[in-house]
Amino acid sequence: MRISVIGTGYVGLVTGVCLAEIGHIVTCIDIDALKINLLRSGKSPIYEPGLEELIVKNMAEGRLHFTNQYNEGLIRAEVIYIAVGTPSNEDGTADLSALEDAAIAIADQISNDVVIVTKSTVPIGTGDRLKAIIEYNKSNDSVSFEMVSNPEFLREGSAINDTFYGDRIIIGSDSVKAAEMIEEINKPFQIPIYKTSIRSAEMIKYASNAFLATKISFINEISNLCEKLDADITEVAQGMGMDKRIGAHFLNAGIGYGGSCFPKDTNALMQIAGNANHDFELLRSVIEVNKKQQNILTEKAKRRFGSLEGLKIAVLGLAFKPNTDDMREAASLTVVTDLIKSGAVVSAYDPIAIDNARKLLPEEVEFLSNIEDAIQDADCVFILTEWPEIVNFDLELYVSKMGKPVIFDGRNCLDMTKIQELKIEYHSVGRSSIYLNHSYPVSPLPFQGNKK
Numbered sequence: 001m002r003i004s005v006i007g008t009g010y011v012g013l014v015t016g017v018c019l020a021e022i023g024h025i026v027t028c029i030d031i032d033a034l035k036i037n038l039l040r041s042g043k044s045p046i047y048e049p050g051l052e053e054l055i056v057k058n059m060a061e062g063r064l065h066f067t068n069q070y071n072e073g074l075i076r077a078e079v080i081y082i083a084v085g086t087p088s089n090e091d092g093t094a095d096l097s098a099l100e101d102a103a104i105a106i107a108d109q110i111s112n113d114v115v116i117v118t119k120s121t122v123p124i125g126t127g128d129r130l131k132a133i134i135e136y137n138k139s140n141d142s143v144s145f146e147m148v149s150n151p152e153f154l155r156e157g158s159a160i161n162d163t164f165y166g167d168r169i170i171i172g173s174d175s176v177k178a179a180e181m182i183e184e185i186n187k188p189f190q191i192p193i194y195k196t197s198i199r200s201a202e203m204i205k206y207a208s209n210a211f212l213a214t215k216i217s218f219i220n221e222i223s224n225l226c227e228k229l230d231a232d233i234t235e236v237a238q239g240m241g242m243d244k245r246i247g248a249h250f251l252n253a254g255i256g257y258g259g260s261c262f263p264k265d266t267n268a269l270m271q272i273a274g275n276a277n278h279d280f281e282l283l284r285s286v287i288e289v290n291k292k293q294q295n296i297l298t299e300k301a302k303r304r305f306g307s308l309e310g311l312k313i314a315v316l317g318l319a320f321k322p323n324t325d326d327m328r329e330a331a332s333l334t335v336v337t338d339l340i341k342s343g344a345v346v347s348a349y350d351p352i353a354i355d356n357a358r359k360l361l362p363e364e365v366e367f368l369s370n371i372e373d374a375i376q377d378a379d380c381v382f383i384l385t386e387w388p389e390i391v392n393f394d395l396e397l398y399v400s401k402m403g404k405p406v407i408f409d410g411r412n413c414l415d416m417t418k419i420q421e422l423k424i425e426y427h428s429v430g431r432s433s434i435y436l437n438h439s440y441p442v443s444p445l446p447f448q449g450n451k452k
C-alpha cells in the first residue's frame with residue numbers, strides 16, 4: 001500500500017517507519033525542514049530505542065521516504081495518516097491548528113480517492129470537522145475520500161515495541177470499506193482490532209489516557225496516606241495488583257505523571273466535558289492531585305533541612321520518564337525551578353535528555369555529564385527519573401562522594417536493603433524515611449524514630 005504520514009514526531013515517525021518495516025511504501029511529511037534533512041541523512045530527530053536502525057534499513061530498501069513538500073509527499077497516496085501535534089491551548093483545550101493546516105494541504109493536493117486516518121489525539125467530533133474542511137477545500141471535485149480515526153497508544157521509550165506488540169488497534173469509521181482497508185494495512189502486526197464509530201474511537205483514546213492518569217493519581221494519594229499510617233506503598237501496590245481487576249501496571253507511586261500527553265489530554269478532556277455541560281469532578285481531582293504530587297520531594301527536603309538556601313542539591317534524571325529525551329511536562333521542570341527559587345544550588349544529570357533540558361531549566365542549573373560529578377560534595381540528591389543508570393548506580397559512591405548522603409527518591413527506585421546496609425539517610429514516596437543522623441520529621445507526622 002502507498003501510505004503518506006503527516007508529522008514526523010514520536011507518533012508519525014514511528015508509525016511511518018513501522019508501516020514501512022512491514023512492507024508498505026511510506027512517505028513521511030513534515031513542515032520542519034531541519035527534521036526532514038536529518039531523517040534523510042539517516043538520523044532520528046528523537047531518541048527512541050531501535051528507531052534509527054529501522055530508518056536506515058527501510059530507506060535503503062526503498063520503502064521509506066521523507067519530504068517537507070506536500071505535493072511530493074501526498075502524490076498517489078492511497079492512505080494518508082495525520083500525526084501532527086495537538087498541544088494544549090492556554091485554557092486547556094486542544095490546539096488543532098496544525099491538524100487544520102494538514103487538512104487544508106490534503107484537500108489541496110489529493111488527486112485520487114484516498115482514506116484519511118487521524119492518528120493524533122483529537123477532541124470527540126474532530127473527525128467530522130476535518131471531513132467538512134477537506135470536502136469544502138478540496139481542489140479536485142472528482143476525488144472522494146473517507147475518514148478513519150485510528151488513535152495511537154504507543155508509549156515513548158517503547159514506541160516500536162508498542163507498535164508491533166500493542167494490546168489493540170482501534171479503527172473508527174462510518175465506511176466499512178475504509179475500516180477494512182486500515183485493518184488490512186495492519187494485518188502483519190497481528191494485533192486484535194476493534195472497529196467502532198469515529199466518535200467512539202476518539203473517546204477511547206481520551207478515556208484510556210484519563211483512566212491511566214487516574215490510576216497514577218490514585219496510587220499517589222494512597223502513598224500519601226501510607227506515609228501517615230506507616231504502611232509501605234510498594235507492598236500495598238504489590239498486594240493490590242494481584243487482583244486481575246486492578247492489574248499490577250501503573251501502580252508505581254512517585255512524584256506524579258508528566259509527558260506530552262497525560263497532562264494535555266486530561267486537561268483537554270476537562271474542557272470537552274465542560275463544553276458538553278458535564279462537570280467531570282473526578283478528573284479535576286486527578287489533575288489537582290498530580291500537581292501537588294510534583295512538590296512532595298521539595299516539601300520533604302524543606303522539612304528535613306529547614307531551609308534550602310545555599311544547599312547543594314544534585315538532581316538525577318530530568319526526562320519525564322526513562323528511555324526518552326522528551327522533557328514535555330516533565331516533573332523536573334517544576335521541581336528544579338522550585339529548588340532554584342528556594343535558593344538551592346542545583347547540579348543536574350540525565351543520560352539522554354540533557355540537551356533538551358538545558359533549553360527549559362533555569363540558567364543557574366549546572367549540568368554535569370555523569371552522576372559522580374553531579375553528586376560530588378552535594379548535601380542531598382533528588383532522584384526524579386528512574387533511568388537504569390541511576391537505579392544501578394553504586395550506592396557506595398554516594399558515601400564516598402558526599403560523606404553523609406541524604407537521598408530523596410521520587411520514583412522509589414533504589415534498593416532499600418542496600419541503603420540500610422550502607423546507613424544512607426533515605427526519603428522516598430509512600431514509605432517511612434530511613435534516618436541516621438537527624439531527627440527532623442520529613443513525613444507529615446512527628447518523627448517516629450528509626451525504622452528497623
Ligand SMILES: NC(=O)C1=CN([C@@H]2O[C@H](COP(=O)(O)OP(=O)(O)OC[C@H]3O[C@@H](n4cnc5c(N)ncnc54)[C@H](O)[C@@H]3O)[C@@H](O)[C@H]2O)C=CC1
Nearest residue numbers: 007009010011030031032084085086098101102120121152
Ligand atoms: N508522544 C506520544 O507518546 C503520543 C502522542 N500521541 C498524539 O499524537 C499526536 C502527535 O504527537 P507527537 O508525535 O508526540 O507530536 P510531536 O510534537 O512530537 O510531532 C508533531 C510533528 O508534526 C509536525 N507538524 C506540525 N504541523 C504540521 C503540518 N501542518 N504538516 C506537517 N507536519 C506538521 C511538527 O513539525 C512535528 O514534527 C498528538 O496528538 C499526541 O497527543 C498519541 C500517542 C502517543
Ligand SMILES: O=C(O)[C@H]1O[C@H](OP(=O)(O)OP(=O)(O)OC[C@H]2O[C@@H](n3ccc(=O)[nH]c3=O)[C@H](O)[C@@H]2O)[C@H](O)[C@@H](O)[C@@H]1O
Nearest residue numbers: 152153154155156250251252254256257258259261320321
Ligand atoms: O497518548 C500518549 O502520548 C501516550 O501517553 C502515555 O504514554 P507516555 O506518556 O509515553 O508514558 P507513560 O509510560 O504512560 O508514563 C507517563 C507518565 O506517568 C508516570 N507514571 C507511569 C506509570 C506509573 O505507574 N506511575 C507513574 O508515575 C511516568 O513517570 C510518566 O511521567 C500512555 O501510556 C500511552 O498509552 C499513550 O499513547
